[in-house]
Amino acid sequence: MKSSRFDATVLTLGFAFLYIPIIILVIYSFNASRLVTVWGGFSFQWYRTMWSNQGLMDAAWITARVGVLSATIGTVLGTLAALSLVRFSRFPGRMLFSGMIYAPLVMPEVITGLSLLLLFVAVGIDRGFWTVVIAHTTFTMCYVAIVVQSRLMTFDRSLEEAALDLGCPPVKTFFRITLPLIMPAVIAGWMLAFTLSLDDLVIASFTTGPGATTLPIKIYSQVRLGVTPEINAICTILIGLVTLGVIAASISTKRAELRRIRDEHVALRGVT
Amino acid sequence: MGQGMAKSLGPVKRKFSPWTDPSAVPFIRFENITKRYGDFTAVDNLTLDIYEREFFSLLGPSGCGKTTLMRMLAGFEEPTEGRILLQGKDISGVPPYRRPTNMMFQSYALFPHMTVEKNIAFGLEQDGLSKVEIAARVEEMLKLVKLEPFARRKPAQLSGGQRQRVALARSLAKRPKVLLLDEPLGALDRKLREETQFELMDIQTNLGLTFLIVTHDQEEAMTVSDRIAVMDKGVIMQVATPAEIYEAPNSRYVADFIGDINIFEGTVSSTESALGAPGAVRIDCDGITVAVEQECQAVKGDRVTFAIRPEKVRISPDQPSDTSVNAVYGEVWDIGYLGDFSIFLVKLADDRIVRAAQANVSRLVDRPITFGDMVWLTWPLDAGLVLTR
Numbered sequence: 001m002k003s004s005r006f007d008a009t010v011l012t013l014g015f016a017f018l019y020i021p022i023i024i025l026v027i028y029s030f031n032a033s034r035l036v037t038v039w040g041g042f043s044f045q046w047y048r049t050m051w052s053n054q055g056l057m058d059a060a061w062i063t064a065r066v067g068v069l070s071a072t073i074g075t076v077l078g079t080l081a082a083l084s085l086v087r088f089s090r091f092p093g094r095m096l097f098s099g100m101i102y103a104p105l106v107m108p109e110v111i112t113g114l115s116l117l118l119l120f121v122a123v124g125i126d127r128g129f130w131t132v133v134i135a136h137t138t139f140t141m142c143y144v145a146i147v148v149q150s151r152l153m154t155f156d157r158s159l160e161e162a163a164l165d166l167g168c169p170p171v172k173t174f175f176r177i178t179l180p181l182i183m184p185a186v187i188a189g190w191m192l193a194f195t196l197s198l199d200d201l202v203i204a205s206f207t208t209g210p211g212a213t214t215l216p217i218k219i220y221s222q223v224r225l226g227v228t229p230e231i232n233a234i235c236t237i238l239i240g241l242v243t244l245g246v247i248a249a250s251i252s253t254k255r256a257e258l259r260r261i262r263d264e265h266v267a268l269r270g271v272t
Numbered sequence: 273m274g275q276g277m278a279k280s281l282g283p284v285k286r287k288f289s290p291w292t293d294p295s296a297v298p299f300i301r302f303e304n305i306t307k308r309y310g311d312f313t314a315v316d317n318l319t320l321d322i323y324e325r326e327f328f329s330l331l332g333p334s335g336c337g338k339t340t341l342m343r344m345l346a347g348f349e350e351p352t353e354g355r356i357l358l359q360g361k362d363i364s365g366v367p368p369y370r371r372p373t374n375m376m377f378q379s380y381a382l383f384p385h386m387t388v389e390k391n392i393a394f395g396l397e398q399d400g401l402s403k404v405e406i407a408a409r410v411e412e413m414l415k416l417v418k419l420e421p422f423a424r425r426k427p428a429q430l431s432g433g434q435r436q437r438v439a440l441a442r443s444l445a446k447r448p449k450v451l452l453l454d455e456p457l458g459a460l461d462r463k464l465r466e467e468t469q470f471e472l473m474d475i476q477t478n479l480g481l482t483f484l485i486v487t488h489d490q491e492e493a494m495t496v497s498d499r500i501a502v503m504d505k506g507v508i509m510q511v512a513t514p515a516e517i518y519e520a521p522n523s524r525y526v527a528d529f530i531g532d533i534n535i536f537e538g539t540v541s542s543t544e545s546a547l548g549a550p551g552a553v554r555i556d557c558d559g560i561t562v563a564v565e566q567e568c569q570a571v572k573g574d575r576v577t578f579a580i581r582p583e584k585v586r587i588s589p590d591q592p593s594d595t596s597v598n599a600v601y602g603e604v605w606d607i608g609y610l611g612d613f614s615i616f617l618v619k620l621a622d623d624r625i626v627r628a629a630q631a632n633v634s635r636l637v638d639r640p641i642t643f644g645d646m647v648w649l650t651w652p653l654d655a656g657l658v659l660t661r
Contacts, residue, residue, distance in 0.1 A: 025640065161348055162381035164368040165397030180385050263428040 022239065029232035038229045046229040053230060059218035060234070062129065066214060069129060070136035071193035077137065078144025078193075079186055081261035085145070086152040104142045112139060113206030120207065127209030133209040136200065139192035147192060191245065196237075276293045277590070288498055289513075297360070299324040299482055300450060302346065304329040307340050307506075314340040316506035317354070327476050327483045329493035332503035338486045341503075342452050345369045345484065358449070369398070371535065374448035378455040380439035382427040387413070388438050395446045398637035413441040416475065432554040433464050440472075448485075451476075453485040457492060469495045472515040490530050494518065502526050518581075524659045527579045532615075532628050534585070536560065539632040540570045554660050559587070563597045565653040570660050585628035587616055587641060591652050600626060601649045604643055616641065620650055 029047075033040025050056060085092075085098050104112060116135045118125055159181070163173040179186070201216040208217065219231055290296040296343035309314040313328045315337040322328045330338035345356060347368030355362050356512045363371060374395070382393055389410050396406045403532050417437035427435055429624045436456070440589045443451055457465045473496055489495050493500050494514040501511045505645070510522045521527035528535065538557030553570060555578050562578050570576050577587075592599050598619055607617035609632075628649050640648060 138448050156379060158377045158379050158381040159383060161346075162375070162377055162383075162442075163394070164348075165346060165373075165375045166442070167369050167398035168394070177383060247367070257519075260428065262511065263426065266425070266429040267431050267434075 025232050026236045026239065030230060031232075033228055034229065036229060036232070044234040050230045050233045053201040055213075056215075056230065056234060058213045058214050062212055062232050063215040065130050066129070066136060066204075067194045068135045069198040070140055070197045071190050073133070074137045074140035074193045075144050075190045076188060078141035078189060079182075081141065082148035082152055083144040085149055086155075101142050101145050104139045105146075109202040110201075110206075113203040116203065117206045122154060127207060127212075130211040131207045131209065132204050132212055132214065135203050136193075139203065140196050143192050143196060144186075144189035147189040148182060148185050150245040151182050155182065188249075191249075195242070195245075276343070284504055288325070288589060290326070291321070291499065294498075296323060297323075298322060298357075299359060301303070301357040301602055302341065302345075303355050304355060305341070305344065305351045307344065307349065313506050315344075315351075316504070317397065317491075318508055318517060320501060320511065322482065322484065322509060324482055325480055327473065327496055327498045327535050328485070328572070329497040329500045330484070330486045330503060331490060331493040331500050331529075333488055333489070334463050336503040337506040338503050339454060342375075342454060342484060342486045345450070346375050346452055368411045368413055372449040373452055374443040374446055375452040375454065376439050376443040378458060379470060380459075382438055382442070384433055387424050387426055388419060388430070391427070391438055392445050393441045395442065397444065409445055413445050415439045416444070432459055433468075435472050436468070440475075444475070444481075447479070448481070450482045455487055455489075457487065457517070458487075458489070459593060465492070466495075472496060492528075495643070500531060504529075518561060521579075521657070522658070523661045524579070526578045527577075527657065527659060532582050532627060532629075534580050534582065536562070536624075538562070538576060538578050539615050540574045540576055543570070544566070552653060555658065560600055560620075561597050562656060563653055564656045564658050566658050568660070570656050570658060575661070578656055579659055580651055580656040582615060582627040582629035583613070583631075584651055585626065586650050587618070587628040588648050589629055589641065597649075598656075599648060601646065601648055602626065604641060604645045607643065616645060616647070 018054075028036055028039075030042050030044065031038075032038055032045065080100060085094070085101070098244070113135070116131075116138070117127075120131050124132060155178070160173055162202035163177045164170065168176065201214060201220055203215045205217050205220075208214065213221075213235070219234070222228065222231055246266055276596060280303075295609045300322040302307065302318055302320040305315055305318045305596060318337075318341070318493055321339075321580045330341060332338050333541065340349060344351050345371075347363070347366060350364065355364050357363070358372070360368050383394065386394070392413050393406050396409055401409070408424075411420075414423055417440055419437055419441065422430060422438075426542045428437065428501045430438065436459070440456070443453075453472075457468055460468060469492060472483070475481075483496075485493070485496065494517075497514055499511060502517065504525055510517060510526045512520075517526060517530055521530065524535065527533050536557035538555040538560075540553060541556045541561070543552075552565050553563060553568050553576075554563050555576060557578055564578070595601075600618075602618040602620040604616055605619040605625065606617040608617070612632060613629050614632055618628060620626065626649055
């Protein structure tokens with residue numbers, strides 16, 4: 001009994017440590033007072049003023065566009081990288097290539113950001129929206145490659161061979177057979193890439209330029225001037241979006257599982 | 273699958289043996305085929321002819337190169353050396369999607385995101401057939417494999433036997449010149465497997481197609497095939513009809529691989545007639561003298577193998593009139609009751625085990641011969657085999 005009380009305490013403390021700051025942030029976004037640390041009654045006013053804060057809204061819009069673009073390009077490139085890594089098991093430099101795919105995952109963001117900055121300066125590209133997109137693509141494609149690669153490892157090659165055997169050329173086989181079957185992994189990779197791009201501060205601040213301030217940069221710079229309840233409000237919305245995404249993902253996994261069980265029942269009954 | 277199916281038997285099987293006709297042109301010809309993966313030789317300088325409308329089996333243990341050979345015909349692998357001719361034309365370098373062969377995969381490889389009818393239609397769509405033609409052919413295929421009520425189901429909603437039939441229908445839909453079957457019945461239970469074997473034979477005869485099947489199951493190969501190629505380590509040990517493979521294996525490997533057999537090492541003690549001519553060969557197998565009436569290249573003093581199938585060994589408690597040759601005496605050490613047959617394991621004085629099979633023709637539950645009985649095992653002159661390799 002004693003040990004279980006100990007477990008419960010540890011669990012409570014752990015969760016408290018993780019979630020209390022977030023809960024405080026959410027609560028204070030409904031604070032009527034302008035002072036972040038003093039409760040002045042319940043209010044939605046910061047959600048209203050947030051919409052009229054042009055700087056914040058511009059940053060949110062830029063972040064969304066950077067996220068969609070870099071996640072999409074990163075997903076295409078990452079999927080192709082995963083395919084070549086899994087399919088061409090013996091090409092010169094394969095070990096190096098597959099090791100390099102993982103490198104950006106462990107590379108400190110400061111170094112990734114700095115090296116990209118140096119590259120853009122050396123090449124002479126004006127920093128702005130597109131440099132952030134390129135920077136985000138380079139690091140998100142690695143995550144996509146890893147997600148898709150693990151799906152392809154368990155992919156039954158004979159499905160592709162069956163399509164070829166039935167007269168379907170290789171490229172068409174990829175779009176008719178392979179892609180639809182690995183789609184869940186590709187979508188998961190895209191969502192991961194989008195989320196990573198959404199909350200990246202370090203790499204974006206190295207590679208951005210005037211007129212391309214992303215939301216994390218905006219929030220960070222505003223906080224340095226003092227936390228306003230508007231920041232709390234937009235952060236609450238972000239938390240809400242991420243929570244919704246996680247819940248949707250887990251519901252869809254659960255439903256896929258239920259469908260599989262139902263299919264098995266149908267197969268066992270053996271009748272229509 | 274088949275109660276309904278089993279009743280619609282095709283015409284009585286005709287005698288079919290184009291391989292004995294020297295003027296017959298092979299449909300498929302593997303010519304000096306070698307396949308290497310790095311240092312490993314999967315197929316070693318192999319030559320094989322398969323004739324039109326033949327049901328041909330490649331039989332061997334896993335890793336013997338049988339699947340590699342089939343995959344080379346389908347176009348998934350290219351031979352390192354040699355060439356493959358289909359109707360006299362070299363098909364090297366032709367990609368799998370342009371070959372007139374279709375394959376039924378061991379895993380069935382059904383497209384999980386498509387319904388049964390979409391799976392069957394897939395190959396036809398690639399040929400650019402019209403919607404009406406495709407629908408008609410799919411209908412015909414569903415009927416052939418008795419799956420009409422399941423057309424709209426996804427593969428996950430089918431049982432193993434049903435999936436197997438979808439795979440068969442899909443590979444037959446394009447009317448391939450050659451159908452390749454990779455361990456087609458491996459995943460089915462025994463009863464279903466037997467039924468399906470006969471159905472495969474019916475389909476093959478009725479559609480007039482050439483079937484090439486890869487299997488490690490010797491019973492399956494024996495049942496379905498016109499001819500069998502027994503393979504080991506990338507080479508063909510013997511190509512012959514099932515009966516020839518069983519009754520006249522050309523080597524110890526084939527004899528041992530197909531069915532149950534007693535094997536003794538021995539030395540030829542006399543050949544009654546001149547070298548190579550028919551006559552009885554006497555072999556001394558460490559105290560047992562056996563005589564075989566067989567055309568044989570062995571001469572006096574040669575080390576040879578004597579082999580005899582258990583069902584050709586007679587078991588009896590009574591002493592035979594001549595015990596000097598083709599007769600051994602021992603104790604019943606174990607009995608395997610198989611229902612239709614009983615296998616007696618008889619231990620000789622020198623601890624060697626000889627197996628004898630006896631058909632259980634009467635319904636007696638108490639068998640006249642039982643554990644610990646002393647019995648005589650005998651066999652006629654033409655029952656055994658002398659194997660020189």
